[in-house]
Amino acid sequence: MKKITGKWKLFLYGTAGLGVNMLGLIVGSYLCDALMVEGFGENVENWTYLNKTLVVAGIWSVMIAISKVLDGVIDIPFAGWTDKLKSRWGKRRPAILIGFVPMLIAYALFLVPLENEKSVLNTFWFGLMLCAFYACYTLTMVAYYATFSEIVDNDHDRMLLSNFKTTFDVVYFVLGYALIPAFIGMMNIRVIALIFLPLAFTMLIPLFMIKEKSTLDKDRTEDDEEDQEQEEKHVGIWESLLYTFKNKQFIVWLCVYAALQFAVQLFLTGQNVLYSGLLEFEGIQITLVMACAFAPVPFTLMLYNHIVKKNGIRMGYIWSLSAYMLAMLVLALCVFIPNGPARLIVACLGGVFSAFGTGCFFSINYVIPSTMAVMEQKENGISHPAMYFAVQGLASGIATAISTGLVWVNLKNADVIYLAPYIVIVGGFVSLFLTTFLDKKICDIGKSTSEEE
Numbered sequence: 001m002k003k004i005t006g007k008w009k010l011f012l013y014g015t016a017g018l019g020v021n022m023l024g025l026i027v028g029s030y031l032c033d034a035l036m037v038e039g040f041g042e043n044v045e046n047w048t049y050l051n052k053t054l055v056v057a058g059i060w061s062v063m064i065a066i067s068k069v070l071d072g073v074i075d076i077p078f079a080g081w082t083d084k085l086k087s088r089w090g091k092r093r094p095a096i097l098i099g100f101v102p103m104l105i106a107y108a109l110f111l112v113p114l115e116n117e118k119s120v121l122n123t124f125w126f127g128l129m130l131c132a133f134y135a136c137y138t139l140t141m142v143a144y145y146a147t148f149s150e151i152v153d154n155d156h157d158r159m160l161l162s163n164f165k166t167t168f169d170v171v172y173f174v175l176g177y178a179l180i181p182a183f184i185g186m187m188n189i190r191v192i193a194l195i196f197l198p199l200a201f202t203m204l205i206p207l208f209m210i211k212e213k214s215t216l217d218k219d220r221t222e223d224d225e226e227d228q229e230q231e232e233k234h235v236g237i238w239e240s241l242l243y244t245f246k247n248k249q250f251i252v253w254l255c256v257y258a259a260l261q262f263a264v265q266l267f268l269t270g271q272n273v274l275y276s277g278l279l280e281f282e283g284i285q286i287t288l289v290m291a292c293a294f295a296p297v298p299f300t301l302m303l304y305n306h307i308v309k310k311n312g313i314r315m316g317y318i319w320s321l322s323a324y325m326l327a328m329l330v331l332a333l334c335v336f337i338p339n340g341p342a343r344l345i346v347a348c349l350g351g352v353f354s355a356f357g358t359g360c361f362f363s364i365n366y367v368i369p370s371t372m373a374v375m376e377q378k379e380n381g382i383s384h385p386a387m388y389f390a391v392q393g394l395a396s397g398i399a400t401a402i403s404t405g406l407v408w409v410n411l412k413n414a415d416v417i418y419l420a421p422y423i424v425i426v427g428g429f430v431s432l433f434l435t436t437f438l439d440k441k442i443c444d445i446g447k448s449t450s451e452e453e
Helices: 007-014 018-031 057-073 075-084 092-109 120-149 155-184 189-195 197-209 222-231 237-246 248-278 283-294 297-311 313-334 341-380 385-413 417-437
Strands: none
Touching: 007 155, 007 197, 018 092, 018 120, 018 155, 018 189, 018 197, 018 248, 057 075, 057 120, 057 385, 075 092, 075 120, 075 237, 075 385, 092 120, 092 197, 120 155, 120 197, 120 341, 120 385, 155 189, 155 248, 155 283, 155 297, 155 341, 189 197, 237 248, 237 385, 248 283, 248 313, 248 341, 248 385, 248 417, 283 341, 297 313, 297 341, 313 341, 313 417, 341 385, 385 417
């Protein structure tokens, strides 16, 4: 694959996932909750589809869990498929397009209930559309993320691309968590979901920027074969899985990341309900809290990068996650403050604390898998970057299924959502503890050469 060089080209390439990630946020953080009125306090008619519960809570929690596990499990065959795809247009662009189109269809169908009342039929319908959406979303993003180790040829550009991607992750989070609550007072969540649908077409950017040769055997020349033998060796799905799981440090990282995802996704999925129901905030108040949580991220990301450059990625992670757990403690304490300006101010303070973690969480999940893939290619010549992201996605999917499906839905149904911040804190402590098992070469990723010397 032809390398991409130059800050502006890498900047543009980093925007590609913005729209698709935005759709994933809307589905996971708004539309899944919008099928039940339980937990909401203000503007219920706009937070929910039809101002009524449309799904059976117990079955729906299981369907969410199944969709999240599927989202993780299906990463592996998709990764193996895109790593070995044979086509005249290469392997990454066709994979992105094949996932992208049906993903948009599933997203649109998820907005349409089959019945205007609570029913098992609705529950299974939304569960089916959720599984279809996440499967296609996974194929699209796995193929895109796999290019992070292919379109650049040095650690500096790889970190730069990851930081650009992180910047646009912040953008879609601000749009999703700060702007959408402000719209809720004016329109229904389904209308908002349709407004943001065209943003997904940012994923077409790689189709024009990626320059791949045909991977069909009949189109390969002797020069292509010699170059491939010298640079990399492609393997089948089972061999690729074997190499990935033999990487002990990657397994440690999966445990660290799974604990993080369990904690963070529980909060991200439920924060609109926590703010609207538990703290009794209205749209503009939620927007203000979200602005405090995400507006500072570009600056906190700079601080995070400074810490990483000086002390390595583990220290940056410890610092960021600690700040995030402090934010959860502040949120938990808000419950004991009477509703009014004081509660809003404290909640905004907690939002600022959380901003110190957000930038790290966006960046680290791109940097570590792509760096480990490059390390393996240098050591034994095996090239299978998509599988690293796929297995990481599997770990994330299982953790997210437990937290957002089994835990969160039943917290809502039992009317004990006030426990969510405490559960997030416990998950954070587990993740921090597991980082002690990472090797120094992993902990020092991003550390400047002068510091290492």
